[in-house]
Amino acid sequence: xxxxxxxxxxxxxxxxxxxxxxxxxxxxxxxxxxxxxxxxxxxxxxxxxxxxxxxxxxxxxxxxxxxxxxxxxxxxxxxxxxxxxxxxxxxxxxxxxxxxxxxxxxxxxxxxxxxxxxxxxxxxxxxxxxxxxxxxxxxxxxxxxxxxxxxxxxxxxxxxxxxxxxxxxxxxxxxxxxxxxxxxxxxxxxxxxxxxxxxxxxxxxxxxxxxxxxxxxxxxxxxxxxxxxxxxxxxxxxxxxxxxxxxxxxxxxxxxxxxxxxxxxxxxxx
Amino acid sequence: xxxxxxxxxxxxxxxxxxxxxxxxxxxxxxxxxxxxxxxxxxxxxxxxxxxxxxxxxxxxxxxxxxxxxxxxxxxxxxxxxxxxxxxxxxxxxxxxxxxxxxxxxxxxxxxxxxxxxxxxxxxxxxxxxxxxxxxxxxxxxxxxxxxxxxxxxxxxxxxxxxxxxxxxxxxxxxxxxxxxxxxxxxxxxxxxxxxxxxxxxxxxxxxxxxxxxxxxxxxxxxxxxxxxxxxxxxxxxxxxxxxxxxxxxxxxxxxxxxxxxxxxxxxxxxxxxxxxxxxxxxxxxxxxxxxxxxxxxxxxxxxxxxxxxxxxxxxxxxxxxxxxxxxxxxxxxxxxxxxxxxxxxxxxxxxxxxxxxxxxxxxxxxxxxxxxxxxxxx
Numbered sequence: 001x002x003x004x005x006x007x008x009x010x011x012x013x014x015x016x017x018x019x020x021x022x023x024x025x026x027x028x029x030x031x032x033x034x035x036x037x038x039x040x041x042x043x044x045x046x047x048x049x050x051x052x053x054x055x056x057x058x059x060x061x062x063x064x065x066x067x068x069x070x071x072x073x074x075x076x077x078x079x080x081x082x083x084x085x086x087x088x089x090x091x092x093x094x095x096x097x098x099x100x101x102x103x104x105x106x107x108x109x110x111x112x113x114x115x116x117x118x119x120x121x122x123x124x125x126x127x128x129x130x131x132x133x134x135x136x137x138x139x140x141x142x143x144x145x146x147x148x149x150x151x152x153x154x155x156x157x158x159x160x161x162x163x164x165x166x167x168x169x170x171x172x173x174x175x176x177x178x179x180x181x182x183x184x185x186x187x188x189x190x191x192x193x194x195x196x197x198x199x200x201x202x203x204x205x206x207x208x209x210x211x212x213x214x215x216x217x218x219x220x221x222x223x224x225x226x227x228x229x230x231x232x233x234x235x236x237x238x239x240x241x242x243x244x245x246x247x248x249x250x251x252x253x254x255x256x257x258x259x260x261x262x263x264x265x266x267x268x269x270x
Numbered sequence: 271x272x273x274x275x276x277x278x279x280x281x282x283x284x285x286x287x288x289x290x291x292x293x294x295x296x297x298x299x300x301x302x303x304x305x306x307x308x309x310x311x312x313x314x315x316x317x318x319x320x321x322x323x324x325x326x327x328x329x330x331x332x333x334x335x336x337x338x339x340x341x342x343x344x345x346x347x348x349x350x351x352x353x354x355x356x357x358x359x360x361x362x363x364x365x366x367x368x369x370x371x372x373x374x375x376x377x378x379x380x381x382x383x384x385x386x387x388x389x390x391x392x393x394x395x396x397x398x399x400x401x402x403x404x405x406x407x408x409x410x411x412x413x414x415x416x417x418x419x420x421x422x423x424x425x426x427x428x429x430x431x432x433x434x435x436x437x438x439x440x441x442x443x444x445x446x447x448x449x450x451x452x453x454x455x456x457x458x459x460x461x462x463x464x465x466x467x468x469x470x471x472x473x474x475x476x477x478x479x480x481x482x483x484x485x486x487x488x489x490x491x492x493x494x495x496x497x498x499x500x501x502x503x504x505x506x507x508x509x510x511x512x513x514x515x516x517x518x519x520x521x522x523x524x525x526x527x528x529x530x531x532x533x534x535x536x537x538x539x540x541x542x543x544x545x546x547x548x549x550x551x552x553x554x555x556x557x558x559x560x561x562x563x564x565x566x567x568x569x570x571x572x573x574x575x576x577x578x579x580x581x582x583x584x585x586x587x588x589x590x591x592x593x594x595x596x597x598x599x600x601x602x603x604x605x606x607x608x609x610x611x612x613x614x615x616x617x618x619x620x621x622x623x624x625x626x627x628x629x630x631x632x633x634x635x636x637x638x639x640x641x642x643x644x645x646x647x648x
Binding site: 107132139195203 | 300334337342365370611612615
């Protein structure tokens, strides 16, 4: 670790929003990732990178409360997420908005009802105020025309955008995106990137993205972590562009330059 | 977010020389539910050509609440043909506002509601006939697939047939047994009250035997299987539909009729008659149990009377009925599963519908059988 350059020097003095320390994730005795530590600064777009099957989505699951880590601490500002009881996790979780990989819209409700449900459950807003906010959120993601449609009538990209509107339903200050641009065409994907940047700037949200879509990562993420499936831990820390330009780990280098790992020694001139 | 100036969200419109100034102040937080509405006619006095600008010096924290208000303002400005200078807003609010469409969405008209009983009855009849046609067509296709399987060119996998047979047969023995035992016992109870008056206790045996073999066992078993296995088929196939698994089968050219439907229908059609026989025996056992304990009937006498009362062709009739019930429940529940929509709620609807159609259909078919039996004199 000492002779390779895998840690981006930090010049970011924004306050820390999320700290993950020595977290180990496992299914039974099968360890997925161990001793993962990182900090997410307030207002940053943090990328969780790594090859397929390295445990990115599992890490995300543990951060949104679907999987308890076997070891380690996970703080959201001052709150220790996994140390408290269910009620405290629900309270902290109210600050989260999650965009699932395939949208995960509730299929028996229209898009508008999907976005409205969290507001109906957790706020005392009047129905017409809710309707107005639903229109606003769908308007922001460009889905206002589909407000009365059912998820089964939407394309994949539309489901993602509707899922994003639902994730923003309660104006969360931490947003988690699981593969936001997977399966989208380049134009829709670029539009989604722009939207994510605008939401971060506009609403001041902290965003954690799980993705291996390089072009999108270079464009939007300003910090990140690289998980490796072989070593089962984080092998590099830094923004995707920094990792591309400065990281000397062969695995990270190959990933960031879209090369095959075994030929990376000679083809390092990307 | 922005620096905090506590207080309710407020706005104030003030005409000035060459412009109209909108002052925004306080905290604009959507979940607090204090977002003021922007009156649609508030901009009607703004002179044409003069821009609306914003002063945000006293603006505190804000989220989508502010954007929602500004969107309304922007839309009413468009109505009043007034220019809004969004550059005077905070940069990030300006960006978000730009994402929003200027034209409000057309509200979708509610579907027209006509009260037309004749049309409704006609539509129902057509739909029912259409369904009968579809089910028959599906049954024919499955039967062809079955014949192809017999000569070794079918698309049905033995492993599917075996697992379906297990689910529809041995796994159902307990519930079919319990229900038929109790039905037999109840028949004996009810019969004994009347027959005792005539000192004809021994005929409880023939009452239970004939009732079980001709009607009760076949109908009860079919109803149980419609609820148990029919509902499961419909739920399984509609879930496959929702996950595009059926589409995948079709793309590969694997015929749904012989791959999915045939083993399900075969399993029910094969196990239902066997379960019927089993139900008959258990039902008679229930009757015997009650008679032996409650009435003055000897075990041998009960057995003898049962044999006396039951010609074997009674079993044949019930056996055929059960086969028809099994085929019917299997085909209709598969058809309902295939026709289901693609959402989670649709899976529940399909399962419910399969059970309802199965139970009602079995009883209706049984009535038809009763008429036929009457006519041909069995």
